[in-house]
Amino acid sequence: MNIISALILTSHIIATTITTPNSDLTTITLITYPVPPLVNVSSHHSVNGYAVNLIRRLFEIAEINYKVVVFPPGRAMKTVLSSPLTCTFPIERSQQRETDFIWISPISISRYGLYSNKNKNYNIQTLEDAKGYRIASYIGSGISEYLSSMGHNIYLTPKLEMGLGMLAKNRVNFTAADISFSSTDNGLNMKENIQLELVFFTMIRSLACNKSLSKHLYQKLLRALDVLIKNDEFNQIMNNLNTDLDAK
Amino acid sequence: MAPLTTVFTLNAAALEHALANNTQVLSQHNAALIESVQRQLPHTSLDKNQQYEELAWFVAASKSLRGTSIRVVAEDLAVHRYEADILTKLFYELTGIRVNFEITEEDDLVKKLQVQMDMGLHIYDAYVNDADFLGTHYRRGVTVPISDYISNQWKQYTLPTLDLADFIGTKYTTSPSGVLYQLPSQQFASLYWYRHDWFTRAEFKEKFIAKYGYPLGVAKDWQSYEDIANFFTNDIKYIDSIKVWGHSDYGGADPSVGWRISDGWLSMAGASDIGLPNGQPVDDWGIRVEGCQPVGASVERGGALNSPAAIYSLKKYLSWLKLYANPNTIKNSFKHTAITLGQGDVAQQIFFYTAFVPELMSRSKLTSPDGEPLWRLAPSPVSSYWKAGMKNGYQDIGAWTFLKNTPEEKLISAWLFAQFTVSKSVTTEKFLVSGSFIRQTDIQSDFVTENAPRFGGLVEFYRSKISDLWTPTGTNVPEYAYLASAWWQHIIPALNNLVTPTEAMNNLAHEIDERLIQIAEKYPNMECPPKLNNIQKAELWLKTDSAPWPKLPEQYIK
Numbered sequence: 001m002n003i004i005s006a007l008i009l010t011s012h013i014i015a016t017t018i019t020t021p022n023s024d025l026t027t028i029t030l031i032t033y034p035v036p037p038l039v040n041v042s043s044h045h046s047v048n049g050y051a052v053n054l055i056r057r058l059f060e061i062a063e064i065n066y067k068v069v070v071f072p073p074g075r076a077m078k079t080v081l082s083s084p085l086t087c088t089f090p091i092e093r094s095q096q097r098e099t100d101f102i103w104i105s106p107i108s109i110s111r112y113g114l115y116s117n118k119n120k121n122y123n124i125q126t127l128e129d130a131k132g133y134r135i136a137s138y139i140g141s142g143i144s145e146y147l148s149s150m151g152h153n154i155y156l157t158p159k160l161e162m163g164l165g166m167l168a169k170n171r172v173n174f175t176a177a178d179i180s181f182s183s184t185d186n187g188l189n190m191k192e193n194i195q196l197e198l199v200f201f202t203m204i205r206s207l208a209c210n211k212s213l214s215k216h217l218y219q220k221l222l223r224a225l226d227v228l229i230k231n232d233e234f235n236q237i238m239n240n241l242n243t244d245l246d247a248k
Numbered sequence: 249m250a251p252l253t254t255v256f257t258l259n260a261a262a263l264e265h266a267l268a269n270n271t272q273v274l275s276q277h278n279a280a281l282i283e284s285v286q287r288q289l290p291h292t293s294l295d296k297n298q299q300y301e302e303l304a305w306f307v308a309a310s311k312s313l314r315g316t317s318i319r320v321v322a323e324d325l326a327v328h329r330y331e332a333d334i335l336t337k338l339f340y341e342l343t344g345i346r347v348n349f350e351i352t353e354e355d356d357l358v359k360k361l362q363v364q365m366d367m368g369l370h371i372y373d374a375y376v377n378d379a380d381f382l383g384t385h386y387r388r389g390v391t392v393p394i395s396d397y398i399s400n401q402w403k404q405y406t407l408p409t410l411d412l413a414d415f416i417g418t419k420y421t422t423s424p425s426g427v428l429y430q431l432p433s434q435q436f437a438s439l440y441w442y443r444h445d446w447f448t449r450a451e452f453k454e455k456f457i458a459k460y461g462y463p464l465g466v467a468k469d470w471q472s473y474e475d476i477a478n479f480f481t482n483d484i485k486y487i488d489s490i491k492v493w494g495h496s497d498y499g500g501a502d503p504s505v506g507w508r509i510s511d512g513w514l515s516m517a518g519a520s521d522i523g524l525p526n527g528q529p530v531d532d533w534g535i536r537v538e539g540c541q542p543v544g545a546s547v548e549r550g551g552a553l554n555s556p557a558a559i560y561s562l563k564k565y566l567s568w569l570k571l572y573a574n575p576n577t578i579k580n581s582f583k584h585t586a587i588t589l590g591q592g593d594v595a596q597q598i599f600f601y602t603a604f605v606p607e608l609m610s611r612s613k614l615t616s617p618d619g620e621p622l623w624r625l626a627p628s629p630v631s632s633y634w635k636a637g638m639k640n641g642y643q644d645i646g647a648w649t650f651l652k653n654t655p656e657e658k659l660i661s662a663w664l665f666a667q668f669t670v671s672k673s674v675t676t677e678k679f680l681v682s683g684s685f686i687r688q689t690d691i692q693s694d695f696v697t698e699n700a701p702r703f704g705g706l707v708e709f710y711r712s713k714i715s716d717l718w719t720p721t722g723t724n725v726p727e728y729a730y731l732a733s734a735w736w737q738h739i740i741p742a743l744n745n746l747v748t749p750t751e752a753m754n755n756l757a758h759e760i761d762e763r764l765i766q767i768a769e770k771y772p773n774m775e776c777p778p779k780l781n782n783i784q785k786a787e788l789w790l791k792t793d794s795a796p797w798p799k800l801p802e803q804y805i806k
Contacts, residue, residue, distance in 0.1 A: 095355040099501040099740060106363055109371065125340070126349070128333040150351070201350055202371060204360060229367050238369070
């Protein structure tokens, strides 16, 4: 309930941090990764974003101590699988992952869209229409797995900005992104060059915790989420996210 | 679909122009547009004039909604991909309403539905949600009562030829008080699947009767299923130098393993009471109701989830999986079904979801040189606990479901699209791509008769009264999503040998009891809320002449 200082560390140091015997066992380590605008990691090593805001309130209401660290997304999940008193967010709660974690859900609702270069005219009406085209998707967004499972040709990028840059240079046909990114500074800067072709998927993201999380802590977090829903804070955060539920 | 895209673009632009300028142009344009859509729906139980009239109704009914958009969601089945990829475009051509049709996994869909129901967040304008949720929808009060809306606010937007009486699944989407809550969009049953070519091979028939003393054929009970499983896995072993298996199932750590057990195993085992669609007062989830109120799942509270028949079903599921199935496939899930059977090395499956029929039809290892399937479908075998009058198996009914917190205009647009996807203009085409029947007129049509052999017995099943014994989860289940998630959590430990089958079912039954209590607390205004019986000695309930049925002597169990 007290600290949210982001620790941008090397993976080795972070692993040590989690496993050190001197850790306060009542503190949960929250592992996150950049998913703008849900989680933004600045060059000054601070973490903010809509999902971070919600998590902060969640733990405040639950009165559970926590600290936030940043890992690459794949390592975040692997670490939580094997490390007690760890959780990761904002993670897509998929059928394959369901049995691997204890879930506190939802912590965000996002719409994903296909963006194209404004100079192109693809006339995409359904996701099926995008078959055969090259789609950039950034690691950690969670949407590349969905698009791959639907048979699409995916080019993985380490950051959203790289996919958008490739779009501008016509190196990919589409970039898949959370449509709320368009309200960020980067998104506003890109508006003259890119257009939203199709909103194709709604993603609910969650906080996924190691399966050894005590029933006591789990119930406290669930009750806290219930408070956030009932006092409308969750809705307010979602509305601020500017996820246009009626986007095309 | 490139030509279709072109048609759409020209039509949309021309139509806007026509609307603004000239009624006659509009009329001519509409006629060309409807005929264009008709050409893409060549198979229908309607004649050409009837189909034209039906499609023309959508053009007229949507006039004030042109230019709007909606967002809907369905699970990843061939039938819904057809709706998402093809029918959305045809509907847009007719109505100018853009439909964003998301395809996702069943578990994800359920969680999104839960969020919209519980939090009031408007996420989708319509869901294709399983009829298993009827017990949830009629109790919670947040779902649109379709039949009420048809009589009132949706009157002018309801297709005159919708013909609800023609649907084969509406009896499973109508509440006990007669309110229709969901409109079926697809159906598939869970049927026995077997290799007809192997079962009719003379050398196998001779070997089988020599060892087991009766002819090789469709398994009628669990003993014969087990004999056939053993025969192919351990006696025949190889066919054309390929290792073969007498059984196939899945047990991967995935929610679908829970659905596998809750969907079908207990009904085949005969754990429920007699009575359709689900056994009354104890259903095939083992939940007892008094009046309409769930009173318990454990035997100690009058339920049957940890009854001898239920425990027996889990024992057989586990032992057959380990003794007779390809060990490489045991960690699989629902989505691997067609892949596993498509490899051509499986002799039978106790229940096979017929949603995968189209995929099997395309597998070369399961098709004769003249295009006929090498497999057949039949009713699933039942255990010794099963009695005449009980449900025999599961039927999945994906049905259009609307929530009250959806904006009115979007709700109407979604209702129009839902009706389009189930209209008589469309459903024969849907059957051809998916093997899913939802209308009696399609089942009985000449066109389907001509094509019946390609479907391996599916048409004959739906033409028979026996199909009434295949039903979805019933209304004894008051909150499907929350209760369903308990199943995999207790089945997986049994799969991993961490608990015995008896312990697993005891744990499951007691957890369902606990969750029923929680549901009543969470939703104080729920209609027909759970109100649990006091715990009694199990023997008291097992003495009654109904479910929970007492343990059969070993010599009678097969």
